[in-house]
Amino acid sequence: MGICDAHVHLGESGPWQPYMRPTIYVNELVQLFDKCNVEQAIVFPNPNVGDKYPEVNNCVAESVKKHPKRFIGFGRVDPRRDDATKELVRMKNDLGLKGLKLHPIVECFRPDHPFFNKFFQKTNELDSPILFHTGDGFSFPGLISKIAKRYSKLPIILGHVKEGAISTMKECENIYVETSGTLPDFIELSADMDENRILFGSDIPYYRYPTQIAIVEAARISQKTKRKIFYGNFRKLFCQE
Numbered sequence: 575m576g577i578c579d580a581h582v583h584l585g586e587s588g589p590w591q592p593y594m595r596p597t598i599y600v601n602e603l604v605q606l607f608d609k610c611n612v613e614q615a616i617v618f619p620n621p622n623v624g625d626k627y628p629e630v631n632n633c634v635a636e637s638v639k640k641h642p643k644r645f646i647g648f649g650r651v652d653p654r655r656d657d658a659t660k661e662l663v664r665m666k667n668d669l670g671l672k673g674l675k676l677h678p679i680v681e682c683f684r685p686d687h688p689f690f691n692k693f694f695q696k697t698n699e700l701d702s703p704i705l706f707h708t709g710d711g712f713s714f715p716g717l718i719s720k721i722a723k724r725y726s727k728l729p730i731i732l733g734h735v736k737e738g739a740i741s742t743m744k745e746c747e748n749i750y751v752e753t754s755g756t757l758p759d760f761i762e763l764s765a766d767m768d769e770n771r772i773l774f775g776s777d778i779p780y781y782r783y784p785t786q787i788a789i790v791e792a793a794r795i796s797q798k799t800k801r802k803i804f805y806g807n808f809r810k811l812f813c814q815e
């Protein structure tokens with residue numbers, strides 16, 4: 575039994591921080607999965623490709639078709655655009671992408687602003703789970719939890735779990751947390767809240783597998799809980815037939 579990874583970027587990247595070399599193509603990614611015992615992952619475009627989200631969503635969909643057992647595709651949309659809901663529908667119905675990745679800082683939007691109500695209503699209608707980048711400013715968990723409360727059946731995953739995200743787990747049963755870039759202490763606190771709502775994430779290619787796996791391994795939680803984080807919780811959420 576391998577690892578399931580809830581946070582992986584795939585494809586072209588614009589001029590982000592060039593020393594990170596965030597562009598990663600499908601063959602390289604599959605080789606990396608084989609090397610690191612990653613069985614399955616959620617993959618989505620890089621954040622810094624400007625207006626090219628529809629184009630890169632197409633590329634992700636093609637990669638999912640090539641590796642349907644390995645990849646679950648999420649798309650990206652800029653919610654500020656007039657055609658945002660149209661792209662949501664196209665992503666789900668035409669491309670078969672299962673969910674949505676949003677980065678409120680990169681896309682520069684305040685999730686709880688009424689301007690975006692229509693956007694989130696459509697996401698909920700399409701039953702597309704959302705992985706949010708979480709952190710400061712517009713990506714503050716307290717803003718995102720307002721969306722989770724409004725659409726209480728829609729799974730909302732908070733990336734890079736820290737204190738703020740953990741407290742929202744208590745308020746909303748549809749909030750999950752993801753472990754990329756976190757610390758063992760935050761995993762322990764999340765597990766106290768609900769060990770069934772923690773997903774392993776790597777944020778490849780921005781972070782690397784050995785460090786991201788080590789963070790979970792270092793947490794003072796049972797082996798059974800670690801297996802849930804590395805595998806079981808993901809399978810339950812995304813792979814129920």
Ligand SMILES: [Zn+2]
Pocket residue numbers: 581583777780
């Ligand atoms: Zn990421």
